[in-house]
Amino acid sequence: MKTRCIYGVAVALAMAAGMTLFAQAPTGGAQTPPAGGQAPPGGAQTPPAGRGGGRGAVSLRPKALDTAPDIPFEVVRNFMKLPANVYMGEGIGVATNSKGHVFVNTCAQQTRNFEFDQNGNFVRELGKDSYGNVFCHGIRVDAQDNIWVIDEGANSIVKYNPQGRAVMILGRRIGFPYNGMEPPVKALDPAPPYIFNRPTDVGFDAAGNIFVADGYVNSRIVKYDKNGKFIKQVGHRGSGPGEFTLLHSLVVDAKGDVYGGSRSDARIVVFDNDLNYKTTYDHVGAPWSLCITSGPHQYLYSSNSNPDSNDSEIHKVTGQVFKMELDGTVVGKFGVPGKEQGQFSTVHGLDCRNENEIFVTEIVEWRLQKFILHPTAAKGSK
Amino acid sequence: MKSARLASTLVFAGALAGSLLGGSLVAQQKEIAYESAGDFLKLPDDIHLGEVAGVATTANGNLWVYYQGGGPNATIGASRVYINGGARLLEFDRTGKYLREIGTSENDRPYAFLFAQGVRVDPQGNVWIVDRASRMVVKFDQTGKVLLTLGRRLEAVGELGSSGVFGRASGPPGSGVPGDNFNQPLDVAWDAAGNIFIPDGYGNARVAKFDKNGKFIKSWGATGEGQGQFNIPASIAVDAKGMVYVADMGNNRIQVFDNDGTYKSEIKNIGAPRAICISPGANQVLYSSNSNPTEDPFQNGEIYKMQLDGTVVGRFGKAGKQFKEFGMVNAIDCRDPNTLYVAEMMNWRVQKITLK
Numbered sequence: 001m002k003t004r005c006i007y008g009v010a011v012a013l014a015m016a017a018g019m020t021l022f023a024q025a026p027t028g029g030a031q032t033p034p035a036g037g038q039a040p041p042g043g044a045q046t047p048p049a050g051r052g053g054g055r056g057a058v059s060l061r062p063k064a065l066d067t068a069p070d071i072p073f074e075v076v077r078n079f080m081k082l083p084a085n086v087y088m089g090e091g092i093g094v095a096t097n098s099k100g101h102v103f104v105n106t107c108a109q110q111t112r113n114f115e116f117d118q119n120g121n122f123v124r125e126l127g128k129d130s131y132g133n134v135f136c137h138g139i140r141v142d143a144q145d146n147i148w149v150i151d152e153g154a155n156s157i158v159k160y161n162p163q164g165r166a167v168m169i170l171g172r173r174i175g176f177p178y179n180g181m182e183p184p185v186k187a188l189d190p191a192p193p194y195i196f197n198r199p200t201d202v203g204f205d206a207a208g209n210i211f212v213a214d215g216y217v218n219s220r221i222v223k224y225d226k227n228g229k230f231i232k233q234v235g236h237r238g239s240g241p242g243e244f245t246l247l248h249s250l251v252v253d254a255k256g257d258v259y260g261g262s263r264s265d266a267r268i269v270v271f272d273n274d275l276n277y278k279t280t281y282d283h284v285g286a287p288w289s290l291c292i293t294s295g296p297h298q299y300l301y302s303s304n305s306n307p308d309s310n311d312s313e314i315h316k317v318t319g320q321v322f323k324m325e326l327d328g329t330v331v332g333k334f335g336v337p338g339k340e341q342g343q344f345s346t347v348h349g350l351d352c353r354n355e356n357e358i359f360v361t362e363i364v365e366w367r368l369q370k371f372i373l374h375p376t377a378a379k380g381s382k
Numbered sequence: 383m384k385s386a387r388l389a390s391t392l393v394f395a396g397a398l399a400g401s402l403l404g405g406s407l408v409a410q411q412k413e414i415a416y417e418s419a420g421d422f423l424k425l426p427d428d429i430h431l432g433e434v435a436g437v438a439t440t441a442n443g444n445l446w447v448y449y450q451g452g453g454p455n456a457t458i459g460a461s462r463v464y465i466n467g468g469a470r471l472l473e474f475d476r477t478g479k480y481l482r483e484i485g486t487s488e489n490d491r492p493y494a495f496l497f498a499q500g501v502r503v504d505p506q507g508n509v510w511i512v513d514r515a516s517r518m519v520v521k522f523d524q525t526g527k528v529l530l531t532l533g534r535r536l537e538a539v540g541e542l543g544s545s546g547v548f549g550r551a552s553g554p555p556g557s558g559v560p561g562d563n564f565n566q567p568l569d570v571a572w573d574a575a576g577n578i579f580i581p582d583g584y585g586n587a588r589v590a591k592f593d594k595n596g597k598f599i600k601s602w603g604a605t606g607e608g609q610g611q612f613n614i615p616a617s618i619a620v621d622a623k624g625m626v627y628v629a630d631m632g633n634n635r636i637q638v639f640d641n642d643g644t645y646k647s648e649i650k651n652i653g654a655p656r657a658i659c660i661s662p663g664a665n666q667v668l669y670s671s672n673s674n675p676t677e678d679p680f681q682n683g684e685i686y687k688m689q690l691d692g693t694v695v696g697r698f699g700k701a702g703k704q705f706k707e708f709g710m711v712n713a714i715d716c717r718d719p720n721t722l723y724v725a726e727m728m729n730w731r732v733q734k735i736t737l738k
Contacts, residue, residue, distance in 0.1 A: 110452070124427070131432025131468070131730065133452045165421075166430060166730055168703050172676055175433065175450065175497065192677050228703045229680055 061317040062266070062285035062304055064330045068322060071332040073358075075342035076370040079120040086122065088114075091361025091368055093138035094349035097145045097162070104361055104368050105139035105149060105349070113139060113149055120370070130166065131173060132158040137215075138349065142204045152198040157212060170212065170228055171196040187237055191218040193230035201261075201290075203252035205273060211258050213250035219243065221250065221260050223275055234275040239265045242277040249290040253298055253326055261287030261302065268302060268328075281328040285318065289350040292326075299331065299355055300324045303347040306337035308363050319344045321358070323375075334373065339365055412696035414687060418705040419734035422478045423447070429472070429480070434725040436501035436512070436713045437732050440524070443476030445715075445723065447732055448501035448511050453488060469495040471511060478734075484526045492528065494518035494535060500569050500617075500713055510570050512580075517564045519580055530596050532580070533564040556587030556605030556612070561598045564590070569617045573624040573641060581615035581628055589615060589628055589643065602643035607633055609645045617713075619660040619668070621690055627668065629655035636670060636692070649692035653682055657711050661719035666690055669722065671711040674701035679728055683708045687737075698737070703729060 082088065089108030096102050100118030103126065105111070111133040113126040126147060127133060135153025142148065146167070147160040154173040161167045172195065191197065191214065198216035205211070208226030220235035236243050239262070249261030256273030268281040268290070285304025293299045306319035319337030321344075324330050335344045349361035356373040423445075425431070436448040453468035467488030473481045485491030497515035504510060508529065509522045516535035523529055558565065565585025572578055576594030588603035589612075603612050613632025620626050624641035636649040636658060653672025661667050668688040674681045683701025685708070688694050699708050709729030716722050722735040 127430055128428045129452045130430045131450055131452045164427070165425075169709075169728065169730055172728060173433075194677060194679055 060285075060314065062320075062322070063283035064322060064333070065285075065317060065320070068320075068330045068333040071323060071334040072374040073334045074372050074374070076120075076372065077341055079370040080116065080368040081120050081122060082114075083122050086114075088366040088368070090136075090348070090363045090366060092136040092348050092363070093140070093150070094351045094359045094361040094368060095139050095141040095147070096351050096353045096359060097141045097147070099145075102351075102359055102368065102370075103139050103141060103147055105136050106361070106366070107136040111136040111151065111153070113147075116368070120368075124164070126160060126164050127158065127166065130158065132156050132166070132169070134173065137199065138201050140202055140204075142208075143206075148202050150199055150202055152200060152215060155196045155199065157196075157199060157202050168228055170194075170210070170224065171199065187217050187219060189218075189236060190233065191220055193222070193233070200248050201250040203250045203258065205252050205256040206254065207256075209256075209273075211250060211252055213247045213260060215247055219245070219247050221247070221258060221271065221275060232275050234271060234277070235260070239267070241280065242269060242271070244269065249287050249302075251290045251292040251300070253292055253300075257326070259290060259292070259300065261290050263288055266304075268300075279328070281324070283328070284322040284324065284330065285320075289347055291350040291352040293352050293355045295355070298326055299352070300326055301350055301352050301358070303344075303350050303360070305347040306344065308346045310364070319347075321347070321350070321360075332375065334371070341369065342371075411694055414696040414698040415738040416698045416706070417736045417738070419478075419736070420705045422734045423474055423480070423732055424478050425472075425480055429470075429483070431730045431732075432468075433498070433727040433730060434712070434732055435498040435727065437715050437723045437725040438501045438503040438509070438713070439715050439717045439723065440503050440507055440509075441717075444481070445474040445476070445478075445732070446501050446503060446509050447472045447474065447725070448498045449725075449730075450498045467491050467495070469498040469513060471495065471501065471509075484522065492520060494520045494531070496535070499567070502570050504572050504576075505574075512567055512570055514566045514568070514584065517567060519562075519564070519567055519570050519578075532562040532578070532592065532596055533567065534562075554604040557603065558582060558586035558588050558590070558601060560601060562590065562592070562596075568615065571618045571620045571626070573620045573626075574622065575624075577641075579618055579620060579626055581612075581618045584614060587612040587615060589618065589626065589639070591643065600643060602639070609648075610637070610639075610643075612637075616656050617658045619658050621660050621666055622662075625690075627658060627660065629658045629670065631656050636668075647692070649688065652686045652688075652694070653684070657714045657724075659714045659716040660690070661716045663719075667695065667716070667719050668692075669714050669716050671708070671714060671724070673708065673710045673712070674728070676710070676728075679703060679709055683711070685711065685714070685722075685724075699735075705733065708733075 089106045093105030102116040104114045115123040132151050132154045137152040138150040140148045145162045149158045156171040158166050159168040196214045197218045200215040201213040203211045210224040212222045219237040220233050222233040223231040244262040246264040248263035251259050258271045260269045263286045266286040268287050270278045284302050287302045288305035289303045291301050303321045306315050315337040320333045320335045322333045345362045345364035347360045348363050351359040358371040360369050431449050432451040434449040438446050448471050451470050471484040494513045494516040499514040500512040502510050507524050512519050518533040521530040564582045566583040568581050568583040570580050578592040580590045587605040588601045590601040591599045612630050615628050616631040617629035626639040628637045630637050631654045634654050638646045652670050655670040656673040657671040659669050671685045672682045674683045680701050684697050685699050686697045710727040711724045712727045713725040720737045724733050
């Protein structure tokens with residue numbers, strides 16, 4: 001968890017810098033990071049400008065914050081029911097299958113995966129003591145109800161069949177010395193096709209092609225066929241078109257377009273199915289987590305999660321989930337930071353198989369929450 | 383007309399491909415037809431294989447599997463953090479049904495179980511595990527009782543400045559310390575008299591020979607490419623005459639020695655042998671896996687079947703993630719020369735392969 005905390009602090013500091021910037025000079029005169037990579041006074045760090053250049057410090061306040069209508073919602077209280085003496089740790093990933101069962105990836109004393117039924121009753125633990133459980137980063141369910149677990153410590157993504165057996169492994173955990181791998185310490189460009197460095201997410205298109213967000217270090221999306229064979233990759237570290245600064249989340253829509261969440265510079269970068277750059281959405285804050293609805297009219301949800309610093313100033317402008325059309329048009333938003341049920345305490349996992357039934361897992365409060373949205377009420381209200 | 387033209391094009395293309403491949407080894411070797419039993423091992427709900435390092439059959443057809451799983455706790459070694467309880471030893475019956483585990487809880491697992499490297503069953507039915515990180519080879523009887531240990535696990539907190547290798551090496555690099563001070567041992571084999579042969583290993587580059595009671599007899603080898611030198615002696619097998627076959631993975635060859643370690647010959651053109659085995663019985667055959675590297679799960683992966691003199695009888699398989707494909711085979715069991723069990727590191731499984 002140390003590493004995550006460091007990133008969290010960095011993000012928090014960057015956002016604090018952004019806050020100051022916004023409060024003092026909302027238009028023009030944007031401060032740029034000092035040349036030569038020196039830290040600004042006071043130790044606060046601004047995010048890197050990236051090779052795209054020209055962005056400068058990222059404002060903390062999402063452009064769409066004030067214009068996005070609020071979507072009325074309610075929380076299903078005490079949804080998650082754990083057996084006695086089983087504990088959630090930090091809630092990292094969440095995904096539902098076609099039966100409505102809910103899978104949770106959590107950083108507890110060790111990384112674990114839990115399955116709950118549609119009423120939140122505990123069903124089982126998935127992949128207990130697996131070699132792929134090192135440092136949780138997410139969980140997704142594909143169209144065939146296979147469960148995919150993303151682990152940034154094992155540098156692997158494990159596909160479990162619906163029965164809960166590992167049937168495919170992407171990447172390889174660094175084992176004992178000299179198993180052919182050195183600990184990855186820096187980004188490789190291009191990165192090797194089959195080796196990840198702290199991967200963060202995975203998505204699938206209708207043909208079963210696999211898209212991996214890799215991730216904290218390599219800043220690339222890798223496309224594999226359904227058998228795990230490398231097809232193509234795209235991305236570098238940076239803030240230009242097709243670049244990422246902390247590629248932290250990924251979803252694929254029904255057409256096969258790929259959405260990569262670049263967390264530290266608050267952008268969603270969109271590619272077509274062949275990983276050609278299409279467009280960037282930079283108005284909904286930092287995409288800590290993304291999900292996409294099923295059905296003929298798909299919506300994209302993005303969580304501009306409040307950083308885990310519990311900073312009340314930052315919390316004024318973060319912590320909401322945005323609902324968008326796939327073209328980026330904001331439909332609405334919901335949620336506020338906080339520790340109570342119905343509030344968000346640094347959302348890290350997001351599932352929206354059903355448009356108005358949202359599951360979230362959170363880092364700070366160790367929980368899974370279920371939300372019901374009432375968007376029609378929004379239209380009727382002021 | 384169209385189809386005729388297409389046919390002639392195909393013939394031409396075929397001839398071209400044939401002429402391109404004609405001179406290569408691949409085209410001259412017979413492909414052996416084979417089947418995989420697919421999802422063969424039936425595991426309890428809460429046991430999940432990780433990187434499967436070793437598989438070995440007993441005379442009655444049971445299977446022992448030694449693999450690297452996860453584990454919640456770690457120990458600080460002399461220079462490295464080790465996962466406790468990550469290495470696990472399971473027994474299955476011939477149908478793949480799970481029978482038992484040696485050390486069912488993390489605290490109960492034998493002290494040597496740190497990072498699984500191999501398991502073999504000797505002619506008397508004893509089960510031997512090889513563990514890279516604990517640097518140990520341990521002999522269990524069929525009930526799971528410890529009969530012999532070779533090597534010693536590093537203490538949890540090592541002596542400051544210690545290299546982690548006990549004793550003093552005096553020979554050339556890789557020749558190790560006389561005795562059982564292994565540095566990442568990789569396999570074990572026996573001759574008819576019960577003498578023990580251990581390739582050692584990733585850290586050293588030698589073969590150590592012990593008598594059946596574990597008394598050190600000799601060791602040979604050093605780091606290098608010459609005769610009797612090794613670059614990762616990954617696997618070992620001994621034939622009925624007592625000849626010793628060492629998979630010299632980094633040098634892309636199998637070296638053959640007599641029972642005293644005198645170099646006799648080498649077998650080449652079989653890729654980088656990571657796992658070898660020799661079938662028992664009158665007409666012994668040698669199998670060797672040219673396993674894929676970590677960087678590419680779709681490269682190489684074929685297994686060669688040979689006579690003991692290295693003549694290739696045929697080959698089968700390739701790297702990949704489906705059944706009938708292999709993900710870094712680290713061990714082959716060939717007690718029955720036409721029913722092979724292969725342990726896969728990168729696909730986290732054991733496959734039962736039937737050759738036709």
